[in-house]
Amino acid sequence: MKKEKVIVMGEINTEAFPTLVYIGKVSGNPNWKLPSHSHEDVSEMVFISHGEGLIKIDGQPYVVEQGDLLIYNRGIVHEECSSPICPLNTYYCGVANIKSGYNIIPEGAAPHIKTEQYADKMNTIFSFLYEESSNKAAGYEMISGTLLLTLITLIQRMVHKEEELPAKDPEELAVQLRAFLDQNYLKHLKLTDVANAFHMNAYYLSHVFKKRYNDSPINYMLHRRMGEAGRLLLNTNMRINEIAEFLGYDNANYFTILFTKTMGESPTKYKKNEKRQRVNVLE
Known part of the structure; x- marks a missing residue:
């Protein structure tokens, strides 16, 4: 079309x-x-x-x-x-x-x-x-x-x-930070990059985020990337190396290691197990 x-x-x-x-x-x-x-x-x-x-x-x-x-x-x-x-x-x-x-x-x-x-x-x-x-x-x-x-x-x-600069209130700042990470998690940002975007101290930002969400900003972005990888594995025909490249990983083997560590199983096993348990009603 x-x-x-x-x-x-x-x-x-x-x-x-x-x-x-x-x-x-x-x-x-x-x-x-x-x-x-x-x-x-x-x-x-x-x-x-x-x-x-x-x-x-x-x-x-x-x-x-x-x-x-x-x-x-x-x-x-x-x-x-x-x-x-x-x-x-x-x-x-x-x-x-x-x-x-x-x-x-x-x-x-x-x-x-x-x-x-x-x-x-x-x-x-x-x-x-x-x-x-x-x-x-x-x-x-x-x-x-x-x-x-x-x-x-x-x-x-x-x-x-x-x-505009984010609000100083820690709770609101944490929410704004999460929204920023949700929009930029594919960019492989360093904590200093995030801090520069907010014009704030990196340690303080990390502390505020972890207190609110019990996770570090960097680890949160990693989990978002791996979650997106899981979605692509299930909903597209993209190969593992294509997904790795799309998510910003030049080395597919390194991506596989990160995925396995984060999701508890390799991309291949994840796709096989998830599809086995899924029922596609419209098929």
């Missing part, structure tokens, strides 16, 4: 104003995937309206789900793959002539955004933008331009919110 794309502008506007170059959608194809590619003249926004998938942005893997937003600034290499169990439904659009030099988000900002309370609004705006661009009724350019500006403004608001 190919992407459904609507070309909005034949040529990119040279004025310093956001221009919608194209908009499209992907609709529930379990076999859908796009290999590594980039866009040199546009930035791209992708909104997950339903389903799950695996996305790599600039070499960094992300597990995405409904309500997630992905931003590919121009020139950033990315690849996309839908889950065969819960296929992706997405809206995507290409944007040019953004004031910040064609970039939707600042350099260094997280390209994977949890829209949370804005999810319904984002879905409505993308849907309306796709409809207007497809029908091209009178005044669609003005409406599309306004909707595009609204999207970009909301995205920049969410990025700004993520950059």
Whole structure:
């Protein structure tokens, strides 16, 4: 199944104003995937309206789900793959002539955004933008331009919110830290990296997290990676070395050792035992 794309502008506007170059959608194809590619003249926004998938942005893997937003600034290499169990439904659009030099988000900002309370609004705006661009009724350019500006403004608001310093209250800080780890567990961060992101002392952060969750931040991320490995073993046809590579492990044997230590059995035995006990009702 190919992407459904609507070309909005034949040529990119040279004025310093956001221009919608194209908009499209992907609709529930379990076999859908796009290999590594980039866009040199546009930035791209992708909104997950339903389903799950695996996305790599600039070499960094992300597990995405409904309500997630992905931003590919121009020139950033990315690849996309839908889950065969819960296929992706997405809206995507290409944007040019953004004031910040064609970039939707600042350099260094997280390209994977949890829209949370804005999810319904984002879905409505993308849907309306796709409809207007497809029908091209009178005044669609003005409406599309306004909707595009609204999207970009909301995205920049969410990025700004993520950059704000966390609360000082230890309980709230621990919750914020866990949310950060849940979003970044595939990055193989060191404790100092996490501390730098929060502008706080590494020892204090670790202490606060362990007091709240009885686990260290690094061990928590390891368990999240191995849990994702287990999900991929059961729900995809990926080989062990492919899963290891996706999760950021160059050495499949080292990954197998970590998986066995964390999950109590090797990846092969885990897959065999779990599938033996599972009943697939829809088959």
